[in-house]
Amino acid sequence: ETYSSFTRLFLPRYKRPEVDEISNLSTAIVIDQHRLGGNARSTLGTATDINALLRLLFSRFAAPHIGYGNAYSFNDPAGMCPDCEGIGRIITLNTENALGREKSLNEGAILLPGFNPGSYYWKTYAESGFFDNDKKLRDYSPEEWQLLVNAKPQKVALNYQDTDFNATYEGLAVRFMRQNVKTEKETSKLGAKRMALFSTTAACPDCGGKRYNQKVLESRLNGYSIHDLTTLQLDNLLQVLEGFTDPRSRPIVDSIRERVSNLIDIGLGYMDLSRETPTLSGGESQRVKMVKHLSSSLTGLLYIFDEPSIGLHPRDVHRLNELLVRLRDKGNTVLVVEHDPDVIKIGDHIVDMGPKAGSGGGRIMYSGGYEGLLTSDTLTARHLGKKTRLNLSPRTAKGFIQSGVSSLHNLKNVRLRVPLGALTVVTGVAGSGKSTLVHRVFAREHPEAVLIDQSPVQANSRSNPATFTDIMTSIRNAFAEANGAPAGLFSYNPTEPARPAREPASSN
Numbered sequence: 001e002t003y004s005s006f007t008r009l010f011l012p013r014y015k016r017p018e019v020d021e022i023s024n025l026s027t028a029i030v031i032d033q034h035r036l037g038g039n040a041r042s043t044l045g046t047a048t049d050i051n052a053l054l055r056l057l058f059s060r061f062a063a064p065h066i067g068y069g070n071a072y073s074f075n076d077p078a079g080m081c082p083d084c085e086g087i088g089r090i091i092t093l094n095t096e097n098a099l100g101r102e103k104s105l106n107e108g109a110i111l112l113p114g115f116n117p118g119s120y121y122w123k124t125y126a127e128s129g130f131f132d133n134d135k136k137l138r139d140y141s142p143e144e145w146q147l148l149v150n151a152k153p154q155k156v157a158l159n160y161q162d163t164d165f166n167a168t169y170e171g172l173a174v175r176f177m178r179q180n181v182k183t184e185k186e187t188s189k190l191g192a193k194r195m196a197l198f199s200t201t202a203a204c205p206d207c208g209g210k211r212y213n214q215k216v217l218e219s220r221l222n223g224y225s226i227h228d229l230t231t232l233q234l235d236n237l238l239q240v241l242e243g244f245t246d247p248r249s250r251p252i253v254d255s256i257r258e259r260v261s262n263l264i265d266i267g268l269g270y271m272d273l274s275r276e277t278p279t280l281s282g283g284e285s286q287r288v289k290m291v292k293h294l295s296s297s298l299t300g301l302l303y304i305f306d307e308p309s310i311g312l313h314p315r316d317v318h319r320l321n322e323l324l325v326r327l328r329d330k331g332n333t334v335l336v337v338e339h340d341p342d343v344i345k346i347g348d349h350i351v352d353m354g355p356k357a358g359s360g361g362g363r364i365m366y367s368g369g370y371e372g373l374l375t376s377d378t379l380t381a382r383h384l385g386k387k388t389r390l391n392l393s394p395r396t397a398k399g400f401i402q403s404g405v406s407s408l409h410n411l412k413n414v415r416l417r418v419p420l421g422a423l424t425v426v427t428g429v430a431g432s433g434k435s436t437l438v439h440r441v442f443a444r445e446h447p448e449a450v451l452i453d454q455s456p457v458q459a460n461s462r463s464n465p466a467t468f469t470d471i472m473t474s475i476r477n478a479f480a481e482a483n484g485a486p487a488g489l490f491s492y493n494p495t496e497p498a499r500p501a502r503e504p505a506s507s508n
């Protein structure tokens, strides 16, 4: 009933539960690894409400004073850059695809649909008097290029079908934006495919990607604009906030510092508040959600976490544990699904399921405290006591595969040298640069490597583990041999040889 009747049409329908009454249930909050999502207007700062506190701080204490909190928001007309409307990026003409540099205007250098030589649109450029129509675009001076692509609207005299008249001349990118981007109605005119071909995203030229308008960027507190603060790495931001000592601003600064510290405590100190939420990983999203709830003043809630330690370094697991304990100590009930021994250890009550996976599981094997779990005979207990054997005789390298020296993202002129024929582990706390070094640098320079990551298997509803791993082919061949029939007969996939057509069913 929270939603409008229109929205409800798209929601799943449930039958009324067959009970008379359900009572004493706490409000449950599931904190899972679903991506935070959101759009380009949603950042770490907006998602954690830290931006709202910063806006409040600036509206009271920054100089010059430019208005209430909304005046400092890139999502509000009062604070947003008017050119990109607070997104920081604009969609503009992809000149690589829309213009043929090896051609002149007479040879059809404008590749956009509707600009063939002789057409009305073509004439607005060719007969504007601005260009030598036989000059190839690659020979254009920067001024000519500017005029062709970015010129603001202006009047020119044109002759079309033997009639002289004044037409509006505007740069191709300006026209393209006006016709295809600014009005949604016109977007459909070009179609999504062409739109993708001829458009590209670039940092907004007006605000330089900062999202805010000039007034906001000039309003400062202790020398910082709100944009400066939201682009500082969180651990640096915390230090800068230490310097905000005006006692009148102390209460707001303190709540900002508490939230920023929570984000750092949970291993997100390497981020900044301007980070867009759609770019957060599943684990990062979960930790952000967690911090949001830590700052909530509600108590008596039931929190459910799904494997919060995934992807965390042991140091960060300890920070995670502290946060879980703090949530509990605020008067909440916390339920965690988890494999990590360090998280299991802090449980007041532990439920161990098994004994095995799939059809071999489904039973409660143990429930009680941690000490009791250790002395029980479950698979979990046996593995908790087990130490991984140390590799006392590491293999010697038969050579190395290496990457170039890189300073991408936070890397400080490092290269990765991987010993050939050995097992190499790259470790380090969250945000230390592991993924950048391994995925962005090393793997890109070695496209022959087989990359096994956690991205979902690309497949359709006809795929299952057997088809994906190709086991199905062997199964089909075995059936074909045993039955003297073609292997395609044992496929349900229409892209493979189809099953023999059935006789049309005879109707009585």
Ligand SMILES: [Zn+2]
Residues within 6 Å of the ligand: 081, 082, 083, 084, 085, 086, 087, 088, 089, 204, 205, 206, 207, 208, 209, 210, 211, 212
């Ligand atoms: Zn802008």
